[in-house]
Amino acid sequence: MKFERYGIGVLKGMAVTFRHLFRPPITVQYPEEKLVLSRRLRGCELVWYPEKCTGCATCAKNCPQGNIEIVTHVGNQNNYMVDKFEVDTGRCMFCGLCVESCPYEALAMGLCYEGAKYRRRDLVMAKEALAISDSRKPSAYARPTIEASLPKQSLLVYWDRTDGGQKLSLFPLSKKRGRGV
Amino acid sequence: MTLKTEPFILNVGPQHPSTHGVFRMRVTLDGEVVVDLEPVIGYLHRGIEKLAESRTYTQIIPLTDRLDYLASMTNNFGYVLAVEKLGGIKVPERAEYLRIIMAELMRISSHLMAVGFFLNDLGAMMTPVLYMWREREKIMDLFEMVCGQRLTYNYMRVGGVSQDIPDEFLPALKRFIDEMPRFIDEYEQLLSQNEILLVRTKGVGVLPRETAINIGASGPVLRASGVKWDIRKADPYSIYDRFDFEVPVGSTGDCYDRYWVRIQEMRQSVRIVAQAVKQLPAGEICVKVKQPLRLPAGEVYGHVEAPKGELGFYLVSDGSIAPYRLHIRPPTLINLTALRDMVIGWKIADLIVIFGSIDVCLGEIDR
Numbered sequence: 001m002k003f004e005r006y007g008i009g010v011l012k013g014m015a016v017t018f019r020h021l022f023r024p025p026i027t028v029q030y031p032e033e034k035l036v037l038s039r040r041l042r043g044c045e046l047v048w049y050p051e052k053c054t055g056c057a058t059c060a061k062n063c064p065q066g067n068i069e070i071v072t073h074v075g076n077q078n079n080y081m082v083d084k085f086e087v088d089t090g091r092c093m094f095c096g097l098c099v100e101s102c103p104y105e106a107l108a109m110g111l112c113y114e115g116a117k118y119r120r121r122d123l124v125m126a127k128e129a130l131a132i133s134d135s136r137k138p139s140a141y142a143r144p145t146i147e148a149s150l151p152k153q154s155l156l157v158y159w160d161r162t163d164g165g166q167k168l169s170l171f172p173l174s175k176k177r178g179r180g181v
Numbered sequence: 182m183t184l185k186t187e188p189f190i191l192n193v194g195p196q197h198p199s200t201h202g203v204f205r206m207r208v209t210l211d212g213e214v215v216v217d218l219e220p221v222i223g224y225l226h227r228g229i230e231k232l233a234e235s236r237t238y239t240q241i242i243p244l245t246d247r248l249d250y251l252a253s254m255t256n257n258f259g260y261v262l263a264v265e266k267l268g269g270i271k272v273p274e275r276a277e278y279l280r281i282i283m284a285e286l287m288r289i290s291s292h293l294m295a296v297g298f299f300l301n302d303l304g305a306m307m308t309p310v311l312y313m314w315r316e317r318e319k320i321m322d323l324f325e326m327v328c329g330q331r332l333t334y335n336y337m338r339v340g341g342v343s344q345d346i347p348d349e350f351l352p353a354l355k356r357f358i359d360e361m362p363r364f365i366d367e368y369e370q371l372l373s374q375n376e377i378l379l380v381r382t383k384g385v386g387v388l389p390r391e392t393a394i395n396i397g398a399s400g401p402v403l404r405a406s407g408v409k410w411d412i413r414k415a416d417p418y419s420i421y422d423r424f425d426f427e428v429p430v431g432s433t434g435d436c437y438d439r440y441w442v443r444i445q446e447m448r449q450s451v452r453i454v455a456q457a458v459k460q461l462p463a464g465e466i467c468v469k470v471k472q473p474l475r476l477p478a479g480e481v482y483g484h485v486e487a488p489k490g491e492l493g494f495y496l497v498s499d500g501s502i503a504p505y506r507l508h509i510r511p512p513t514l515i516n517l518t519a520l521r522d523m524v525i526g527w528k529i530a531d532l533i534v535i536f537g538s539i540d541v542c543l544g545e546i547d548r
Contacts, residue, residue, distance in 0.1 A: 003376055003379075006376060007376065008374065009373075009374035009375040009376045009378075009379070010375055010376060010377070012370050012371075012374055012375075013370065013371045013372065013374075013375050015370070016312075016367055016370050016371040017308065017371075019367075020312075026315055026318075037325070038325040038326050038329055039326075039347070040325075040326070040327070040328065040329035040344070040347075041325070041329050041330075042328075042329035042330045062239070062240070063240075064236055064240035064241075064243055064244070093243060093333070094330065094333075095242075095243035095246075095333070095335045096329065096335060096343075097239065097240065097243070097335075100343065101472075109329065139329065141329045141344075142343070142344065144344075147347065152349070153322070153325070153326055153349075155319070155322045155323075155326070155349075155353050156315070156318050156319045156322050157319045157322065157323070157353045157356050157357050158353075158356070159315075159319075
């Protein structure tokens with residue numbers, strides 16, 4: 001190939017890289033700074049409401065992996081008592097079909113995203129580990145009623161820190177260690 | 182004394198950074214020149230077609246996410262279109278528009294990845310790809326806002342989409358489509374006239390028009406060879422006939438044309454998204470479908486223009502809750518058959534460039 005003036009294209013490219021020197025950084029220092037994730041996050045665990053669950057096993061039927069194990073017995077008022085509710089999060093692909101299908105809204109996706117464990121057996125979550133508590137918050141995936149109560153997601157689209165002309169001070173970051181919510 | 186020479190057989194891959202996954206090429210070399218190439222696939226085979234036979238129609242949607250994992254939304258789209266075609270299910274207007282918005286954002290995202298890594302293969306180590314990843318990250322943020330995950334979306338359902346968009350989605354999307362053309366201009370300034378890129382790609386790995394048609398190539402690979410074939414125009418599915426967009430076509434079919442076609446397609450996708458946002462109606466997002474869904478016995482072929490080419494789902498139903506057979510026509514597997522014709526006669530360094538210009542995704546080649 002022949003060029004009229006060799007090097008013009010490279011210089012034009014350099015101008016783009018030079019422009020980037022004056023742009024605000026878009027990366028964050030991950031374990032110290034954390035971006036706020038989506039309100040509908042399908043995080044790495046499920047949140048289970050023991051008092052709402054009737055043991056109907058609709059979630060287990062809708063799971064593509066056959067990953068939810070439920071054992072029940074008939075209680076005093078002719079209702080189902082859940083003896084065992086177990087999810088192997090190592091096999092779960094977090095598609096959210098169980099949460100969408102639950103007729104009693106007794107199952108929700110969690111907001112956690114740091115799910116590494118040291119042992120494979122720790123990935124199997126039983127009743128107590130799945131139940132809702134202060135440290136395990138449900139996300140708004142297929143549960144639009146709690147969407148407003150969760151923090152706003154930090155979006156890279158507002159990379160120059162303006163939200164419709166309104167100046168944002170920084171990305172809304174949480175500096176707390178541990179959970180990202 | 183005469184020097185005795187013999188061809189040298191070189192393995193490229195399966196674990197090689199420029200094979201974009203676990204793909205192996207058995208290359209026969211004469212010095213540095215490629216004389217033969219044999220692709221070896223199957224390292225990522227998960228048996229998705231067989232797994233689909235034991236799952237209900239809804240449960241297959243998360244499996245289709247894992248075909249071309251860089252364009253999950255389009256895979257969802259193609260599959261639900263096939264199911265809806267056989268079941269005769271009518272989709273609400275709003276869901277159609279949301280599907281188009283997602284599919285076109287996915288095309289931008291996939292092309293950004295393709296162009297970025299193509300430059301990476303050329304030796305522009307990481308600078309262009311990180312500029313492009315910044316824009317891809319914005320799209321992934323938007324997808325995460327809507328469906329909660331960044332790669333395996335599982336967003337579309339038979340009869341619509343799984344969830345409506347939240348309130349802050351449209352302002353963020355409008356901002357994205359406002360600034361995206363400027364960023365594409367910036368990429369073109371960075372790359373399109375770069376002498377190194379031009380020397381390495383112009384006239385390299387030419388795929389002639391007739392060969393491209395004969396092997397059944399589709400997508401940017403076919404269009405770069407000068408064939409104006411886009412399923413969105415040729416066989417309009419969903420509501421693509423309502424949008425005004427052009428199909429960029431290359432002239433020679435070399436690596437540079439494939440790069441150029443992808444850049445231009447991003448511009449057209451931005452146009453489609455802008456029109457769809459303007460026309461987006463209010464209303465239902467999903468029709469109620471009886472669960473588990475039973476389709477009438479029969480067979481159907483649904484296809485979409487995925488970012489990499491024609492993605493087809495051939496579905497055979499026997500009237501039960503699971504498909505009798507689901508065959509997937511992945512675009513890059515068919516496009517990959519052109520690789521041998523393109524690389525013979527070129528040097529080993531060009532092999533990486535030519536392979537990168539096809540933009541393969543091993544998830545859908547091996548499925």
